[in-house]
Structures are given as C-alpha cells and as structure tokens.
Amino acid sequence: MPKGRKVNSSGEKSKKLLLEKAIELFSTNGYHETKISDIVKAANLTQPTFYLYFQSKESLYKDLIEQFQNNFFEIVHNDLENKPSANRSFIHNIKEALVNIFTYFAGNLFLTKIGFYDSVEAESIKEKFALALSDKLQENQEINFSSEIEVKIFADMIVGAVERLTLTALFTELREPEQLAEDIVNIYFISQKELVR
Template identity: 55%
Template sequence: MARGRRVNSSGERSKQLLLEKAIELFSAHGYHQTKISDIVKAANLTQPTFYLYFHSKESLFNDLNSEFQKSFYDIFNGGLAQLEGNENVRKKMFAMLKDILSYFVQNPNLTKIGFFESAEAEEMKRELADRLVEIMTVHNIQGSMLEHVDTRIFVESLLGSLERLTLTKLLTEKRTPEMLAEDIINIYFAEQEELVR
C-alpha cells in the first residue's frame, strides 16, 4: 500500500484539498498542462497521499467532470420538466437559465472543466440540444416566432450563446445570472409571452 496519510485520519480534508487544488489548476492550465506533482505541491501534500484517493490524474479529472455533469443535469432536467406545455415559456426558460447560470457562478472553475475542457463536454451539449429539440418540437414551444428556422438551428444557436456568454460575460462578472438569463430570453423568446418577474 502507498505510504502517506491514512484515509480515515485527516484524510477527508486531504482529499478535499486535492480536489480544490486540482479544480483550480485544471481550470487555469487545462488537463494536459497540469501534473500530479503540481496538484500535490499546491495542496502541500505528497504524491503517496494523492494515490490514496485517486488512481491517476485522469480518474481525478473524470471525478470532477462527473460531479459537474450530475449537478448540471439535475438543474437542466428539473427545468425541462417545467417546460412541458406551451404556457409561460419565457418564464420557465428564464428560471431554468438563471438556475444553470447561478450554478456556473457558484462553481466557475468546475464549470470551465465540465462545460468547456472535458472530452465529455461536447457529448453533453449534443445531448442537451437533442433534449431541447425534442421538448420544443413535441410541445411546439417555438410557435410562430421561428416558423422559417429549423428547430435544431434555433437550439444550437441558443446553446452556443450560452457557452460564449458564460465565458465573456458571466465568468468575467460583467453580468449576473439573472441579467444574462434575461438577455438570452429576450433574444430567443422575444415573441413569446412577456417575461414575468
């Protein structure tokens, strides 16, 4: 067995510290530029301690990405469940976007990893687009506002805006989650009923 701190002594604190420092380093330098030695140095721990909790840098990165995706999907699925039906679309989309953007603000480094850096991020966004297209098509959420625009183009455009504006406005603290959610809703759902605040 690797030498280092025992798992049950102050191990939970050591593991948490490794996770925190890994999130910081992965989000600042990316997966490939971050080494295990960088993580343990930043946490002021040893490499044997690292291996008590993680098999490899890849397993640690995957754990962080899984944590992000689970939380993101919980928020997204909760929002989608509310979207069924064609009433109050703006209000429901606003609430879902505000919740997603609030999560991003509360977890900026984890967001950089899970929404932008990880290999699974693109697959996750494809799945999100598929789910949104399905909901919008089944419930005719677009209505007449985009009768000449393909639903997939509309959804991909919406997700692209979410990605770009998260980087340029939200994570740079130029807009709050509420402000940015309202901006996006006003662009993409302008012809739906008025946003109820």
C-alpha cells in the first residue's frame, strides 16, 4: 500500500483550508496585496504547511485561474454543444448555459471575482467565451441576423451582459441565476422568445 496522506486526513483538510483562504484573500485584497503569511494566518496554519502543498503564491494563483477556467468552459461547452431537437431549441441551450454559468458564479463568488474579473487571464477567458458563443450562433439556423450586425459583436454584447449583471445583480443577490438567464434571453433573443419556453 502506498504511503501518503489519506483523502480525508488532516493534511487534505489543511490544503482545502489554505485554498479557501487564498481564494478569499486574493479576491478581497488582490494578488499583489496578498502574502503567503496572510493566507497561513487566515487558515491558522504555518508557512511550512503551505509549502507542503504549493510551490509558491504564484503557482497557487495560477492553479486557481486554471480551475476557474476549466470549470467555466466545461459548462459553456457542455450546454452549447447539445444538439437542438424537437423539444430543445438552440436558444434553450443558450439559456441553460447562462443559468449554469450564473449558478457556478454564485456558488464560487470569490473564485469568479479572481478568474472573470481580476486576473490577467480574465480578458482572454471572456474573449474565448465570446468566440465559442459566436461560433455556435453562426452554425445555428434558428437565429437570423440582419446584415447590420456582426455575430461576434452580438456575442460580445451577451458576454458584456453576463459580466455586468454578475456584479450588479447576482453578487448583490438582486436576481437568481434563472432570472438573469431569462432576462438576457428575452433581451437578446426577443423575437425567438417562444422557442425558449
């Protein structure tokens, strides 16, 4: 039997606690203002314990961004890749993707703040989201765009709405994920609204 810590050991609890405190501190204070000493103090652990699990503050931060990005794009691709059918339109897929994105954001507020807003990678994450959405919009036959609007601009507007509404309505708990997804679909796909229901 291999040696090492068991999954539910105090070591795994320490690592999880360090991650939670790091996410919270990076989100609240920013990357540069957060020190390893702050993270271990908040977790009530020691710096040697930190280095058992993480090579550096930078590597921990990069891991968090990667975790956010992987989770986010798994949601985006899973929902947008669903094939429209008789009882499931493409617009329904978009609405479901938005519900799942907002639900993930609400359940991971601090990580979302880091990954979608504060990190250097945030802009490229939003750009990849807009491109994925744009590609699916162009492939789809349900939605007809006028010659006056580019599909990529339309996708950018949806991403902008997600970005702004997350801050102003989701994080402030003014709206639930389902309500926000419905709002966006009704605004951007108003002529197709009956397909969503």
